[in-house]
Amino acid sequence: MKYTIRDLQADFPNDDACLEWLKDYLYPDGIYCPIDKKITLHHRMKTRKSYSCELCGHHIHPTADTIFHKSTTPLTLWFYAIYLMASTRAGISAKQLERELGVTYKTAWRMFHQIRKMMADNEDENLTGEVEVDETYIHADPMKNNRIKPKLPGQRYYKSEIIFGIVERGGKAKVRHVKSSGSRVLMPELLKGIAPASTVYSDEARVYGKLAVWGFTHAAVNHSKQQYVAGHIHTQNVENLWSNMKRGIRGVYRHVDAKYLQAYANEYAFRYSHRNSVSMFWAILDRVEKTKLVNN
Numbered sequence: 001m002k003y004t005i006r007d008l009q010a011d012f013p014n015d016d017a018c019l020e021w022l023k024d025y026l027y028p029d030g031i032y033c034p035i036d037k038k039i040t041l042h043h044r045m046k047t048r049k050s051y052s053c054e055l056c057g058h059h060i061h062p063t064a065d066t067i068f069h070k071s072t073t074p075l076t077l078w079f080y081a082i083y084l085m086a087s088t089r090a091g092i093s094a095k096q097l098e099r100e101l102g103v104t105y106k107t108a109w110r111m112f113h114q115i116r117k118m119m120a121d122n123e124d125e126n127l128t129g130e131v132e133v134d135e136t137y138i139h140a141d142p143m144k145n146n147r148i149k150p151k152l153p154g155q156r157y158y159k160s161e162i163i164f165g166i167v168e169r170g171g172k173a174k175v176r177h178v179k180s181s182g183s184r185v186l187m188p189e190l191l192k193g194i195a196p197a198s199t200v201y202s203d204e205a206r207v208y209g210k211l212a213v214w215g216f217t218h219a220a221v222n223h224s225k226q227q228y229v230a231g232h233i234h235t236q237n238v239e240n241l242w243s244n245m246k247r248g249i250r251g252v253y254r255h256v257d258a259k260y261l262q263a264y265a266n267e268y269a270f271r272y273s274h275r276n277s278v279s280m281f282w283a284i285l286d287r288v289e290k291t292k293l294v295n296n
Contacts, residue, residue: 019044084096129169139161173272200218244271
C-alpha cells in the first residue's frame with residue numbers, strides 16, 4: 001500500500017512524535033545508561049531534544065550522530081523532506097525543497113545532501129547471481145570551467161565524467177564515479193562489487209575480456225555491430241538505470257558538479273534498488289542510524 005502524505009501527517013504530526021519515533025527506533029530494547037551500566041527508564045525533557053535517566057539524570061540525544069545532529073530545523077520538516085525525496089522517481093532539487101519547506105536555499109541544500117547520504121549503498125555488500133555491468137558518461141557542470149576544445153568533429157564540447165554500474169538482475173544496483181574506464185580502475189570495482197562465480201553480462205569492451213580468468217561466467221553483446229539482445233544475454237537493466245539517471249539530471253538538477261556526482265549516483269542506485277519497496281520513505285528512514293554527520 002502506498003505511503004501517502006496523510007499517512008505522514010498521521011504518523012508524524014509534530015516534532016515530539018518524530019523524536020519519539022527516533023528514540024524508539026535507535027533504542028528498541030530501551031536506553032542503556034553508561035553511568036548506571038544498565039537499561040533504565042528515560043523521560044523526555046520538555047525544553048530539549050533529549051531524554052534523561054530517571055536514576056542519575058544522564059542525558060541522551062537521539063539526534064546525535066544522525067543527519068539531524070545540531071540542526072535547528074524542525075524534525076517535521078526533515079521528515080517531510082525525506083518524504084518528498086522518496087515520492088519521485090526522477091529526484092527533487094534543493095530549490096524545490098526550499099519552496100516546499102519554506103526554508104532558505106542554504107538550509108534546503110544541506111538537508112538535500114544529508115538525506116542523500118542515507119541513500120548510499122553498502123560498499124561491502126556483493127551482488128550475486130546474474131549481474132550486468134556497463135559504463136556511461138555524464139556531462140560535468142559547464143558552469144565550472146569544464147569547457148574543452150574538441151580535437152575532432154563530433155566530440156563532446158564539455159568534459160564528461162565516467163560512471164560505472166553493476167546491476168543485479170531482479171535485485172540491487174551499485175554505481176561508482178570512476179577516473180577512467182580502463183581495467184586498472186574497473187576490475188577492482190568488479191571484484192569488490194560482485195560475488196565470485198556470478199554470471200556477468202556486458203558489452204564487447206576489452207576491459208571485460210578477462211572476467212572468466214577471475215572466475216566469473218561471462219557473456220557479452222556486441223553493441224558496435226548493433227547487437228543488443230542475444231537471448232538471455234543483454235545489458236538492458238543497467239541501461240535502464242542510465243536512462244533514468246540522465247533524465248533526472250537533465251530534467252531536475254540541470255547541471256551536476258563532478259565533486260558531488262557520486263552522491264547523485266548513489267541516489268539513483270538507491271531508487272533502482274528499492275523500486276519494489278512498499279514505501280521508499282521508510283526505506284530511507286530505516287538508514288537513519290547508519291548515517292554519521294559529515295560537515296559540508
